[in-house]
Amino acid sequence: xxxxxxxxxxxxxxxxxxxxxxxxxxxxxxxxxxxxxxxxxxxxxxxxxxxxxxxxxxxxxxxxxxxxxxxxxxxxxxxxxxxxxxxxxxxxxxxxxxxxxxxxxxxxxxxxxxxxxxxxxxxxxxxxxxxxxxxxxxxxxxxxxxxxxxxxxxxxxxxxxxxxxxxxxxxxxxxxxxxxxxxxxxxxxxxxxxxxxxxxxxxxxxxxxxxxxxxxxxxxxxxxxxxxxxxxxxxxxxxxxxxxxxxxxxxxxxxxxxxxxxxxxxxxxxxxxxxxxxxxxxxxxxxxxxxxxxxxxxxxxxxxxxxxxxxxxxxxxxxxxxxxxxxxxxx
Amino acid sequence: xxxxxxxxxxxxxxxxxxxxxxxxxxxxxxxxxxxxxxxxxxxxxxxxxxxxxxxxxxxxxxxxxxxxxxxxxxxxxxxxxxxxxxxxxxxxxxxxxxxxxxxxxxxxxxxxxxxxxxxxxxxxxxxxxxxxxxxxxxxxxxxxxxxxxxxxxxxxxxxxxxxxxxxxxxxxxxxxxxxxxxxxxxxxxxxxxxxxxxxxxxxxxxxxxxxxxxxxxxxxxxxxxxxxxxxxxxxxxxxxxxxxxxxxxxxxxxxxxxxxxxxxxxxxxxxxxxxxxxxxxxxxxxxxxxxxxxxxxxxxxxxxxxxxxxxxxxxxxxxxxxxxxxxxxxx
Numbered sequence: 001x002x003x004x005x006x007x008x009x010x011x012x013x014x015x016x017x018x019x020x021x022x023x024x025x026x027x028x029x030x031x032x033x034x035x036x037x038x039x040x041x042x043x044x045x046x047x048x049x050x051x052x053x054x055x056x057x058x059x060x061x062x063x064x065x066x067x068x069x070x071x072x073x074x075x076x077x078x079x080x081x082x083x084x085x086x087x088x089x090x091x092x093x094x095x096x097x098x099x100x101x102x103x104x105x106x107x108x109x110x111x112x113x114x115x116x117x118x119x120x121x122x123x124x125x126x127x128x129x130x131x132x133x134x135x136x137x138x139x140x141x142x143x144x145x146x147x148x149x150x151x152x153x154x155x156x157x158x159x160x161x162x163x164x165x166x167x168x169x170x171x172x173x174x175x176x177x178x179x180x181x182x183x184x185x186x187x188x189x190x191x192x193x194x195x196x197x198x199x200x201x202x203x204x205x206x207x208x209x210x211x212x213x214x215x216x217x218x219x220x221x222x223x224x225x226x227x228x229x230x231x232x233x234x235x236x237x238x239x240x241x242x243x244x245x246x247x248x249x250x251x252x253x254x255x256x257x258x259x260x261x262x263x264x265x266x267x268x269x270x271x272x273x274x275x276x277x278x279x280x281x282x283x284x285x286x287x288x289x290x291x292x293x294x295x296x297x298x299x300x301x302x303x304x305x306x307x308x309x310x311x312x313x314x315x316x317x318x319x320x321x322x323x324x325x326x327x328x329x330x331x
Numbered sequence: 332x333x334x335x336x337x338x339x340x341x342x343x344x345x346x347x348x349x350x351x352x353x354x355x356x357x358x359x360x361x362x363x364x365x366x367x368x369x370x371x372x373x374x375x376x377x378x379x380x381x382x383x384x385x386x387x388x389x390x391x392x393x394x395x396x397x398x399x400x401x402x403x404x405x406x407x408x409x410x411x412x413x414x415x416x417x418x419x420x421x422x423x424x425x426x427x428x429x430x431x432x433x434x435x436x437x438x439x440x441x442x443x444x445x446x447x448x449x450x451x452x453x454x455x456x457x458x459x460x461x462x463x464x465x466x467x468x469x470x471x472x473x474x475x476x477x478x479x480x481x482x483x484x485x486x487x488x489x490x491x492x493x494x495x496x497x498x499x500x501x502x503x504x505x506x507x508x509x510x511x512x513x514x515x516x517x518x519x520x521x522x523x524x525x526x527x528x529x530x531x532x533x534x535x536x537x538x539x540x541x542x543x544x545x546x547x548x549x550x551x552x553x554x555x556x557x558x559x560x561x562x563x564x565x566x567x568x569x570x571x572x573x574x575x576x577x578x579x580x581x582x583x584x585x586x587x588x589x590x591x592x593x594x595x596x597x598x599x600x601x602x603x604x605x606x607x608x609x610x611x612x613x614x615x616x617x618x619x620x621x622x623x624x625x626x627x628x629x630x631x632x633x634x635x636x637x638x639x640x641x642x643x644x645x646x647x648x649x650x651x652x653x654x655x656x657x658x659x660x661x662x
Contacts, residue, residue: 207549208579211542218538241583248539248579252572258600262593269589 009053010125014117014325015042016103016110017149018182018292020239020284021223022246023158025203025213032145033167035203036216037160039223040149042322043182044175046109049328050099050118052082052126058094065099081116081143082123089127097123103317104189109290110150112196116143117150117325125330136325137168145200153323155227157220175321178230181300183281183293185307186315187263194257196287205254212245219245232296236275236282239294240268243284250287261289263311270310279303340384341456345448345656346373347434347441348480349513349623351570351615352554353577354489356534356544363476364498366534367547368491370554371480373653374513375506377440380659381430381449383413383457389425396430412447412474413454420458428454434648435520440621441481443527447474448481448656456661467656468499476531484654486558488551506652509561512631514612514624516638517646518594525588527618536585543576550576563627567606567613570625571599574615581618592620594642601641610634 017040025035061079063070082095097119105111120140124131131139133151141148142164149156152171155178161167203209219242226235250257260268264285271283271293280296281303295303300318307316348371356366392410394401413426428450436442451471455462462470464482472479473495480487483502486509492498534540550573557566581588591599595616602614602624611627612634626634631649638647 207546208539208542208576211539215538241585241587244579244582244587245539248575248583251575252579254572256572256575258596260596261600262597265589265591265596266593269592 008055008126008331009051010122010330011049011051011328012118012122012125012325013047013049013328014114014121014150015044015322016046016048016114017042017146017156018110018284018294019146019149019286020235020294021216021219021242022286023146024200024246024249025209026145026200027160029201031164031167032141033162034145034158034160035209035213037220038146038149038158039156039220039227040146040158041155041175041180042150042153042324043319044322045317045319046103046114048099048101048111048114048118050097050115050122052119052122053096054091054093054126055096056093058096061094062096063099064097065105066101077143078119081119081139084139084142085123085127085129088124089129091127095123095126104186109184109186109288110146110286112144113146113150116140116147119143120147120151121325121327125327133324134168138164141167144197151325154321157224171324172224173227175323178227179297180294180321181297182319183295183300183303183307184317184319185263185267185291185293185311185313186317187261187291187311187313188289189314199250199253199257199287202253202255203249206249206252208252209249212249215245232280232282235294239282239284240271247285257287259285259288263313264289264291266310267291267293267307270306274303274306279306339386339457339662340382341453341661342380342382342659343449343453343456343656344378344380344659345445345452345481346375346653347377347379347445348373348477348487349441349615349625350477350480350617351566351625352547352550352573353617354477355531355577355580356540357476357531358491360532362495362498363472364493365476365489365491366540366544368551369477369480369489370487370551370558371477371489372486372506372511373481373484373655374650375653376648376650377434377445379430379432379442379445379449381428381446381453383450383453384427385422385424385457386427387424389427392425393427394430395428396436397432408474409450412450412470415470415473416454416458416460419455420460422458426454426457435517440515440619441477441617443475444477444481447471447478450474451478451482452656452658456658464655465499469495472498475528482656485652488555502655503555504558506654509558510628511625511652512628513650514626514631514634514638515648515650516594516598516622516624516642516644517648518592518622518642518644519620520645530581530584530588530618533584533586534580537580537583539583540580543580546576563611563613566625570613570615571602578616588618590616590619594644595620595622597641598622598624598638601637605634605637610637
């Protein structure tokens with residue numbers, strides 16, 4: 001075959017996202033069709049910057065993360081996404097994927113979401129494809145389910161769908177609709193023992209997962225309404241419940257997954273008290289011990305001070321709401 | 332009426348119990364008919380010692396707990412049980428109830444279970460009644476659901492029943508059937524914010540409670556089998572799951588109840604690792620932050636040492652398996 005790519009290299013940026021209504025467990029583990037819909041926003045301050053270059057001279061796909069060559073499962077997952085792109089573009093060329101993240105990997109701050117959203121956009125563009133947002137979101141989902149939510153910007157809902165083409169995320173409010181920030185209390189920056197991907201596959205071993213999924217439409221509606229009307233009290237109630245429901249399923253699956261640590265509980269215990277003192281703040285935890293404190297921007301500094309009174313984080317990252325995945329360079 | 336009691340004073344001892352399969356939520360809040368069956372053993376080292384004296388000269392029921400006069404809700408609950416006894420005995424005399432506990436009250440170590448079991452036995456005996464174990468267990472249940480499990484000894488199952496007469500606890504293995512102890516890590520000896528009684532009434536506001544209840548027969552069977560065959564691995568798996576399932580419901584009810592504290596999580600995180608090092612130990616938590624480490628007696632000292640490595644308890648209480656509620660004096 002002849003190498004006829006017009007564009008063969010592209011660099012993209014995508015943000016991780018924090019789920020307000022969580023994704024946990026698949027209807028289909030191969031396609032990452034989720035058991036329930038979810039809602040999130042992108043984290044503007046955090047990003048994965050990814051360059052993909054297709055080159056006929058490459059003997060195999062190569063992956064470099066934060067300047068370090070990566071192999072094993074990480075490379076295999078990247079190659080699997082490149083295969084999807086190559087199939088769409090009818091291309092048979094290996095690629096070099098270079099990704100840089102400005103935040104810790106594998107600790108429950110959605111590094112794989114940011115990484116696969118950036119990769120889906122960079123790989124498709126470098127392969128000469130011009131996919132619309134829906135197709136990009138579907139493609140990102142194949143790499144890591146929640147990556148589909150990092151394609152659109154602002155407040156995002158992942159429509160669970162029933163097939164590869166019907167399971168994607170859409171924006172339902174712009175980043176500036178509501179001036180919220182995520183105060184991320186990093187309690188642990190070492191990779192977690194059980195990754196989200198493995199966790200999803202055992203979600204239905206919990207006797208509670210079916211009930212969690214059945215109740216999801218109600219929680220999605222409550223969250224959508226809270227965002228639409230900027231009702232912080234309602235938002236706090238539903239996102240804390242939803243976070244607790246996901247962790248309830250995790251800790252009752254087989255084997256059980258206990259992502260919380262002592263500092264996580266100390267913060268979860270404290271937050272409702274801060275709220276009753278007038279701060280607009282609520283907690284949510286992804287598949288890791290780090291605590292995401294969703295709060296009004298005006299309260300972020302006070303929240304940060306209060307965090308230090310009850311826990312000893314290794315870092316605190318404050319992020320506003322981010323835009324969509326985007327191309328920064330393509331040649 | 333004439334005061335014709337032959338016996339008008341009785342002193343009893345009853346132990347609190349630790350549930351291995353938990354009771355949380357009622358089918359009937361007035362009768363304390365539980366949503367699901369439960370399994371427990373009594374804690375030999377802990378006891379409530381209660382004296383009940385009926386006297387025509389008393390103008391009202393009086394309650395003294397640990398040498399301090401008690402009124403309010405505590406007295407109202409005691410009087411309600413005395414009313415049940417008076418109705419059975421066709422008696423119209425007030426009583427003085429004096430109770431002494433050798434462990435902290437209202438912190439999730441089942442003080443009300445021990446107290447109401449001791450009271451049911453003392454009050455009925457002082458009133459001249461000679462109730463069999465089944466009737467005593469039903470009576471104790473009216474005071475505090477789990478008190479019915481403190482009437483029989485050894486390993487006990489509360490048969491949930493469908494009516495006042497069919498909901499009671501029975502012993503299915505003697506105290507010496509299996510030499511287990513409960514290493515109680517007391518992290519907090521202040522009364523909890525939300526008592527179990529109030530918690531039971533909101534259990535079904537959790538979207539997960541129905542699933543928890545529906546799965547209970549399976550967990551009861553697994554626990555019974557583990558005890559019958561003294562299979563510690565199986566016991567550990569089912570009791571940790573069941574504890575997590577109860578707390579999952581608590582933390583997703585409306586309002587949410589988060590009984591865990593930082594020290595609770597630190598211990599829950601550590602226990603599976605200790606087990607993989609060969610110790611026979613498993614955790615379970617009642618409606619409070621204190622962690623009950625069920626373990627083989629031979630491992631109790633090592634467990635105590637390990638506890639001090641990961642937490643700073645205010646006390647550690649070690650208790651073997653106790654016998655039934657008993658009369659120590661009646662005149």
